[in-house]
Amino acid sequence: MQESTFSLVGNEGTRIHVYRWLPDPECNIKGVVQIAHGMSETAARYAEFAQHLTTHGYAVYANDHRGHGKTVENSDLLGNAGVDAFRWMASDMMNLGEVAAKENPAMPLFLMGHSMGSFLVQHLMYAGHERYHAFILSGTNGKRGLLRIGEKLAFLQCGIQGKGHPSMLLNALVFGGFNRSFRPATTPFDWLSRDSEEVKRFMDDPLCGAVCSAGFFRDFFKLLLDIHLPRNMKRIPKDKSVYLFSGEQDPVGLHGKGVLNLVSQYRELELEDIEYRLYPGGRHEMLHETNRTEVAGHVVEWLERHTSDYSAYHSTAHAETADSI
Numbered sequence: 147m148q149e150s151t152f153s154l155v156g157n158e159g160t161r162i163h164v165y166r167w168l169p170d171p172e173c174n175i176k177g178v179v180q181i182a183h184g185m186s187e188t189a190a191r192y193a194e195f196a197q198h199l200t201t202h203g204y205a206v207y208a209n210d211h212r213g214h215g216k217t218v219e220n221s222d223l224l225g226n227a228g229v230d231a232f233r234w235m236a237s238d239m240m241n242l243g244e245v246a247a248k249e250n251p252a253m254p255l256f257l258m259g260h261s262m263g264s265f266l267v268q269h270l271m272y273a274g275h276e277r278y279h280a281f282i283l284s285g286t287n288g289k290r291g292l293l294r295i296g297e298k299l300a301f302l303q304c305g306i307q308g309k310g311h312p313s314m315l316l317n318a319l320v321f322g323g324f325n326r327s328f329r330p331a332t333t334p335f336d337w338l339s340r341d342s343e344e345v346k347r348f349m350d351d352p353l354c355g356a357v358c359s360a361g362f363f364r365d366f367f368k369l370l371l372d373i374h375l376p377r378n379m380k381r382i383p384k385d386k387s388v389y390l391f392s393g394e395q396d397p398v399g400l401h402g403k404g405v406l407n408l409v410s411q412y413r414e415l416e417l418e419d420i421e422y423r424l425y426p427g428g429r430h431e432m433l434h435e436t437n438r439t440e441v442a443g444h445v446v447e448w449l450e451r452h453t454s455d456y457s458a459y460h461s462t463a464h465a466e467t468a469d470s471i
Contacts, residue, residue, distance in 0.1 A: 147200040149193070151216075154209065154241055160228075162238050163216035164245075165189050167196035167206040174203060177254045177453045178246050180278075181208035182239055182263030184285065185366075186225065188215030188353045195433045198442040204449065205253075207246045211235050211263075213362060215353050224356035226310050231362055232369040236269055243277045254456035256449060258282035261398060261430065262366070268373040271388070272381035280387035280419075280452050282445065285430050287399045288408030289374040293367050296320075300364035309361030316363040324397040324430075337397055337430055344434040379415060387419040387455075388412060389448045391441065393428025421448065 147167055154162040169175055179199055183189045189208035196206040210217040212235055213227030227235070239257075247255055257278040259267030264286035271281055296319055303313055324337040331337075335345050335355070348354050358366075372378060390409060392399045399405045402424045412420045423444060425432055432441045 147197050149196075154238065154245065156212075156234060156238050156241070158234070160212060160234070160238075161217065161219075162212070162242075163189075163210045164242060165193075165196075165206075165208050165210075167193065167200050169200040169203055169205065173200070175205050175250055175253065176203040177256065177449060177456075178205045178207065178250045179256045179258055179282075179449070180239070180243055180246055181206065182257070182259035182266050183208060183211065183214070184261030184263050186214070186354060186356050186358065187348070188351070190215065190353075191348075191351075192433070194438075195442055198439075198446065199449075202446050202450070204446075205246070205250055207242055209238060209242050212238070213358065221352065224353070225312060225358035225362060227359075227362050227365075229309070229361070231365045232266065232269070236266055236274065239266060239270065240274050240277065243274075247277065254279040254453055256280050256282060256452070258284065259286075260284040260433070261286070265369055265373060269369065271386065272378050275383055275386055278386075279456055280389070282448075283388065283390045283408075284432060285392055285396055285398050286390060286408065287404035288411055290370065290404070293371050297364060297367035297371065300360055300367055303360040304364055307360060309364070310359050312357040313360040313363055314357060316360060317357045320363070327395060327397065327401070328429075339429050339431050339434045339436070340427065341434060341436050341438075344431070348434075374411075379411065382412075382415060382417065384416050384418050386417065387452055388417065388421070389445070390420075390422040391432055391444065392422075392424055393430060393432050393435065394424045394426050395428060396430045396432075398430055 150166045152164050156162055181192050189210050192208055199206050213225055218224050255278050257267055264283040267281055325331045328336040338345055392405045394402045409422050428435050
């Protein structure tokens, strides 16, 4: 695998750190996967998964979101993504998709998101779908209750303590109950994975686990409310393929119930190609779970089927164009 990094400049001037993983030179590229990471982590954590994808001929791109990873110039600003954070994050993802497409012309471009990244992908499924061939959602969820309460609390805290204030209150509201199913827990992050070494790596990484700001949570709650508005979900093209995967013990996905609810919503919208997998015993980060090789293999199987669909469609379209000349 060939690994490199570069910077994108966001539409308002912010420098965005990007990881690029490519197959070895002797391996032909057959598709591109763009990854959006989760909250309080970094895109660098997807290097092992990228190794799996590049071995099978896929180029991989992933940026550190605003307020995360090496996009943040000062570690004190981890978790603080600025004003209107998620609109700009989505814009950054679109810009990276444009770069990935230009560097790999005539290739299917798949957009994958994990956790917070999956909610950004859900946004782009209706607001930026033209750029992408299909979508993958990891550790995701559908419509949730109590978001209005969270949003109001975030607005209140922004007014009292400021938008940039690290919010232990809202952090506890979002993450506080996630370890309940794994008592006695040995760490605050047992809910991430059954693999204790992976949990330790997360906890030891200075770029992971930051408490996000009140303004960040305010914008996050707004994103979660917006993506499941009926008027927005109806804008998702019916011919876009979607693959969802999650652990059955993932508290973010309500132990599978939230994922199944989202699948039902998509089917009610008559999306034509929805597939999902729930892994027994799996927790939140299936790409860092004890069976992560199996999980990555299932993702590759899905990618290869949809890469073939893309190639077949474009071969037919090219032939029809040639016949009409």
